[in-house]
Every structure is written in structure tokens, then in C-alpha cells.
Amino acid sequence: MTSILRCDHLRKHKAPYAFSNQRAELIHVSEELSSLDRHISELNTLRSTLHLRTLQLHNLLSPIYVFPTEILSYIFQLAGGPEIHSRSRFDDYWVCLRRALVLSSVSSHFRHVAFDTPELWDKIPLRLAEGNPIDKIPSLLQHCMIRASNITICVSDEHYKGGRNLDSAIKTLFTCDVVRKVKGFEVWSLTNVPLWLSKFNSTFFPMIETLIMTCPPQQLSAFDIGTLNNLTRLNISCGLLDVPAITVPPSVQYLSIGYVAESMFVPLLYQCPNLVECYAEILNELDGPSFTEPLVLNHLKRLRTNTMNAIAVSSSVQHLQLPSLEFLDLDHFAEYSLDIVSLCCSVSASLTSLTISMSTRLEMLDYDDLYQLFRTTFPKLRVLDFTCIGLAVFLNAIHALSPLDSEFNDPRPLHLPALESITLCSSRLEHEPRSVLDSLKNWWSGAALHLHLELQGVGNSDTSATVWTPALTEEFRLIKGNRHIEMMWDYKKI
Template identity: 30%
Template sequence: MAICHSVQPALTICECIGIASMAPQLYCDFLQLDKTAPYTFPHKPTELAHLNEQLDQLDRHISDLMELKSDLLHRSNQLISPAYIVPNEILSYIFCHSNEMDRRPQSGGCRPIDLPKKGMTLSAVSRRWRQVALCTSTLWEKVECRFTEKLQRNASLLIQHCASHASSLDVSLLDKYRSRADDTDGVGKAIQEIFTTGLSFPVVKRKLKTLQTQHITSPQLIRLLPSFLRLENLTMQGGDFDFDVDLSSLPLSRVTLLSTFFNSLILPPSVHFLHLEDQSPRNSITLLCNCPNLVEFINQFRPYSYPNEPKPGVLRSRPLVLDSLKKLVWSSTTNFVNMAFAIKLDIPVIETLELNYAADLSLAPLTTFIYQISATLESLVLKSSYPTDSDWSIANLRYLFKFPIPTLRKLSLTNWSHASIIKAIRALTPEEGENGYKDRCLPKLEYLSLDSTEGLMNEKPRDFDIWVLELVKRRRIGEDSHFQLDFSFTIGNYYDQAPWRPELLHEFKEFLANRSVELTVHGSKLNSYQLAVWLSRRQSD
């Protein structure tokens, strides 16, 4: 019986390597058959059965040989593939550029835990790739955990695994349920304990650089914050903690607190970006004073939420100098102006100022404050203003805009009433006999946003089209430099724009055709075709 030596039906890669080194010794007895001495059979059926058996054996051996050839070719291709030729350093560089976490939710809901998926996949390809992947820090730096009832119980160990192979760690803990009041089975508490354990590992404490929490109510987790000695970025959304937290020893540079409250909170002077939401004016000023090196400060709250808040003058008496602050956003305007004068706020390099909720503010103190910071101010946003007719008059607004603000390039008047926005447009328009270049206010202005909505009495836009046309013509907008004009006059909803009178619309369109003016509506850019369609639609209305 002919046989094929050194052939096995199933071979591993390691066996293939050995066989490859012995390839010259491979031979098959089927090739050594003596054709000169054929078998003799007394009966034809016996000979036929013998031949069929040999054919079956030959087919099996051919199949084994083809499998062997496939294994050898596979190993040969491995040895010449880039995965084995490329040096480890270059392979690691390639891994870094492929590191994008897949944040698309699975069908039926979000994944309980979103680990660096590329790192897991790459490390499973081969032993060499695993070694390179585990040494590539960026593959393991970001971990996002979502609190669900299906959360894996070993999630804390997975966080530890990522920390062990990353030079720094960014962790996001997101609870999809805003309230745990109905947590009768203790699932919510157990889940938060899992991640408290995960953040308690020494390797995590040493490497945690960014932490984001959403609706985390575990006091034990919050008490861990001072132990994260490399923590630079902290974002917290939701949570009411009736104890003191001192973070003054941390190297924090960016802090965001959204509806998150403490008995008291101390921040380090290293903070450059501070974003507060729903904090009381008292707490906001306290945190502001903790951070003298701020570059950006955003404070958003509802003024009516703190009706009994003490006056700012009681909170702090000595001047507050923020000589690095470039952007300031504050709600409400009245509270801010009163606070600024009470503590003698000094912001010598401010570039962007955004003030919200100016309904009950007298224009005079606001004008005085803007004059004090006018030397460096580049962008001014006055938002959600429904001022009274007597105080926010055309004359007073013109006085505000006429004062030299040499560097102001962007002015946004957002969510004003129709009556108030018309007054502002008229105040910005040069009067009869004034020179459009020489006498116009805010000579460096290159962006103007005018946005009005229906007032409480469902008022309608009154002659807005003629005043917008007068504004662009008398200021000679777009003649000497590019200008962007963004406006929105809504009458029913966010997208329902008030119609133009046909003759004014035609004149406005002709003016735009001959000037370097970019027109946007609600901040959306319009190309020439879209603009023509939009204007024609307004004309048909």
C-alpha cells in the first residue's frame, strides 16, 4: 500500500515551521509504484475494489498535501507581511493613529462599558501585536463607563488594566438614570460602588488625568478626588454633597461643575478654565476668588433661583484682579454688574464678554463697566434682554455704541424683543448728515448679529426691514472690508422669519450683490444660490 510520509491531516503553525525545514525529505510512496509488476487478480470485481481503495487513499493524501501547502504558504506570507517586517516603533505609531473609540450605541441601547476597542482588537491578532499594543499607551488612555443594570461586575478590573498600560488615564462615568430614588433593589448603589473600587486602585490614582462624572451620587467616590494627584481636568454633572471638598493641592487646569453642589469647595490657583452652572452668586464669587489665573470663566444660572441671595458687596470688599482673564460669560447681567462694582473687578486683558438676562438692568452702569474694559474688548454679547422703553432708549443705546471701543470686532444682540432690537439697529445707524466712515460708531466692527423673538405681548416686527436696509447703507457695510451680518426676526417659531416688503427686499438684494457682505440666518451660512432662493421666498411671502 502506498503511503505519503511526514504528512499529517492537521498542522499547527509551529509544526509547519518544522516541516518547512524538512521539506527536502518529503516524498510519497505513490510516486515509487513499480508499474512493471502489476497486481494480478482472479476476478475483475476484486481488482476494481482494489483500485477504488487506492483512489480513495490517493484523494485523501492529495487533500492532506494541499492542506500542508496552504499552511506553508500561510506561514510564508506571515514572514514577509508588514506585520512582521515593520519595526515595533513604527507599528506602535500606526496603532496610535488607529486609536478611535467606537462610540456608536449597540442596537437595543448603549454598551455598559466602552473600553479602548482598538487596543483590545489589535492585541488579539498575534503575540507580537499584543506586546506592541500593550506598550502603546494611547490605546488605553480613555475609558467610558455607562451605568446600566447590565454593567459587568469586573469593570473595576478593566479600568485597572487600562491604567496599567497607559501613561495617563481619562475616565468618564455616565449614569443614564438621573435619579436613584427608586433604586429599591440597590442596583444603582452597587454599580457606583464598582467604579469607586475601580478608581481606588493605586495605579489609577497615580495616572488619572481627566475625570468626567454624570449623575454620580456616591460620597465615597467624591471623597477620592483629592487623592488623584495628576488630575488636570474635572467635569461633574449632577450631585448634591453636604460635605467640604478641598482640591487646592491638585494641578487642576479645567473645572466644569453643572448642577453640582458642595457644602464648600476649594479650587487651586492653577485653574485656567472654570465653567459653573446653577451655582448661587455667593458660591460663584467664592470660586472666582479661588482662581486668580483664570483665562475663561463661564457662570450660568437662573436669576430667579436665588431671590434672597445677599448683595455682592457683603461677600467681598477688597479688589479682585484677574489679569489673565480673556473670556467672561455671566448670568444675570444685573447680578454681574452689581458684583463687578462691589468687588472692584479688574479684568485688564478681557477679549470676550457675554452677559445674559438683562431685563431689569439699568443701561447706565452697564455702559460704565464696558467703558472700563473697552481697551481690549473684541467681542460683546448681550443676550436675552427685554429692557424697558424708558431706560434702553435709542439715545442711551447710541451713547453706549458711540463711546470708543477701539478693538471691538463682534457685536451680538441675541433674543431681544422686537421693539428693543429696532432701537439698537437705529442706534448703530449713522444719523442724517453723518459720514458713514468717519462718524460711524464701532469702526472696527466686522460681525453683527441681530436676533429678536416675539415678546410677552406677541408683538410683531415693526419696520425691521427698512431699518436693516438703512443700517447697511449708511454704515456702508462691506465697502472697505469683509463684513458678516447675521439676523433673525421670528414671528411664530424659531424658523418662521418675518417677511420683507418686496421693494425693500429688492434694494437689499442689490446692495448685497455689490458688497463684500456674508449673510447668515441663525448662524447658518448661505451660498449664492441658497441666498437667492431664501430672498425670493421671503419676497413671495
């Protein structure tokens, strides 16, 4: 009350007033009320200003860990991943986990926020080595499982030679409480792949959705994970050369497999009716199997593989139906010719990106093949990449894509209405750019179509300076005109 009485506005109104009549008193009281209202308004303004300054000073003087929980949790998620891009994903997981442990040790507030951020604890690296005790691992698993609803475990047993001891360690670590939370599993193994395969079943790991296996080439009597009914993503980075058969569940939507025999890969596709993305490195076989029965992959949108009989023989391609395919990436490095035009034409209606790489001196596609391919109507194709060895195939590709006499006035190919970018590359290049310039004189006139040319492999970093004379450079500038053409000659832009 004392502080209120010190207010100057109150002090001058302590004494009583005498008025000659009631009207005079009314006028006085009204004036005092107006004055008091103005005073209260000024006090409110002053209070708001002081309150705002108080908040500003608190923010300036307070440490960072008083950030709102939601913001701090988001920052922790960024600090913990998702990818560190170190030597291996196993090392990435260790980095993420170490950061989580450090963040939770800074203060009680940090610890509270970190423990309530599941993304910090859902990736657990386990290095199992013969002779190393595993008694501390269960507590680590328990610590992470409490804080993450689902976990991904990355196991490395590269230093485990004894299968029996490893089997005992697996049973000790992966209890029922642990495996019911495991949605992702990655294993790096040198010699114990058969043991791990025996564990990948619906009884031992019933909830797995993602499985990644990395190992050197193995001789396996079987590769059967067909009971993992929740599995949607499968990545096998192993050399499965001598496996009689590969069995996977029909739930697989993402398949990445490296160094698998063609005779193993073709039957594998029949097991994956729900496939959306497929990346495969196929070991070509001269007498590899073909599709002999209809194979319908309604959901497949991305396919990257090297050529093989099954997709490069017309009688086989007719059994393959890929109505939703958008991205097709084909690599041919075998020393024998295969026809891929039929496959490309069969998916022309849905394709948005087509990449063809020929890593062989053999001219797999002659001019007639290229003309048939590039004259096919691709209504949705936006990106076309074509890489070859040798200048002849490179020039044939340009000629096949160039306008005919009847199309001379068209700014862009009408049968490729959505095309935005064409990239043509050659990794073996003769030293004369004249033929390349001549092939570009008849190119489409529209500026919206981007043509990118890369000619490499000359072997002399100064070649572009010596071969491309000022006259040739000026000629290229005139040919470009308003066209969107970019040329890289021996790694240098012309």
C-alpha cells in the first residue's frame, strides 16, 4: 500500500474539496475521472514496455537449454542423424548413439528432452567379437528400447569365427522383449551368414520390416527368409553365386541385390508381386533363363539393372508387364549383343526417366536400333541419358534424336512431348570435333529442350585447348544460337 500512496497522482487528491453546488462537483469529478483514465493507460503502456524488456533480457542472459522442449527435441534429431556418411552405416550408428549419450549428459533439462526423443535411440550398433564380453550390451539395449518404440539394430560379427559361441550370444542378447521391437536389422558378417539366415524367420524376428545383409561371396545351401511376412525392404550386398535358390516373402516392396546369378534373379522376381523399387547387379549368363510365364509387377516404379536375356529377348519381354514403371536404368557391360529396344518400348507409356549405359566396345545398338528406340512415343518421358563407348554410336544417337525433314519447323520432338533434358556421353573420343558439330547443325530449334553432351576419355587434359580452335568454338556458339546446348569436352566446358 505504501508504494501506491507514493503515486503522484494519488498524493494531490488527498485533501477534501468544497463545492458551491452539485453541478460544479459533477464537472470536477468528471475531469478527475478522465485524468485518472489517462494515467491508468500510461501505466499499462509502461508495464507492457517493462515486461517486454524483461523477456528480452531473460533470453539474452539465459543459457541455451531453456529452449522450448519441441525445438530442442528437433535440434537433437538433426544432431543424431539420419546419416553421417562415414565409412559404413555401422560407424554411422555409433556416431549417432555417442551423440545421444553426450546430449543426455549435459544437464537435467537436456537429459529429459533427449530421453523423450525416440529418434536418438532407435539405431543400435552391436559389435560382436570372439573373446569380448557381452554383459554390458543388454543394459544398452534396454536403455534404448525404453525410449524408442521401434529400433533398428546393426550387428557386426566380422571378428567372430566360432558359430557355436555366436549362436549363444545371439540367444542371450535377442530376448523376446528385444525382438518384438526390432523393425530393422542390418548384419555385417564374414563367415556366419548361414547362422544368421537360420534366425531370420517369423519365430525369432517376427516384426522385421527392413533387412540389410552385407557379406563376401558365400557358398550357401539355401537362402530362405520367406517367413518374414512383415518384410518390405530387402538389401542383399553379398555374392550369392552358388545358392540353389533364393526365397523371400511376397511382402517385399524394395529389393536391392548385388552379384546374383541371372538364373537366381529371374525366379526371385516372381516372388515379389508387390515390388515398387528394384536394383540388381546381375552376373550375365549366355544361356540365362527367360520369362516363360506372365510376370505382372503392377506397382514397380523404379528398375535399375544390367541387361540379361530375360529383359533383352523379345520372346521373354512379352511375358513381362510393368504398367507403372517410371524410372528405367539399364547397364550393358557383357561382351555379347542383346536387344533392349523391346523392353524400352513396352514401358514407353509410363516412363519418365530412361538411362542406358553401354560399358562395352561392342556396338549393341546400331543406327536402326537407336532410330526405333528414339522414335517411339514416350508421352511422359522427361529425362533421357545415354552413355556409350566410341564416337560412332554417340553420333548415331544424335542423328536418331534429330528432327526429320518433315519436322524441321518443329521446336521439339512431338513424340516426346514432356522431354526436358537429354544427356549423351561417350567415354572414348577421337580428337576431331568436326563430326560432332556437323551432327548438331540440324538439332531442334526450341530453347526449352536441354541437350547436355559429354565427350571424355581422350587422356590429355590439354586436348580441349588444342583441338578446339577459336574458329571451331565460334562455330559451336553460332550453332547453339538460342538452343539450350551444353558441351563438355575432355572434362572442360566448351
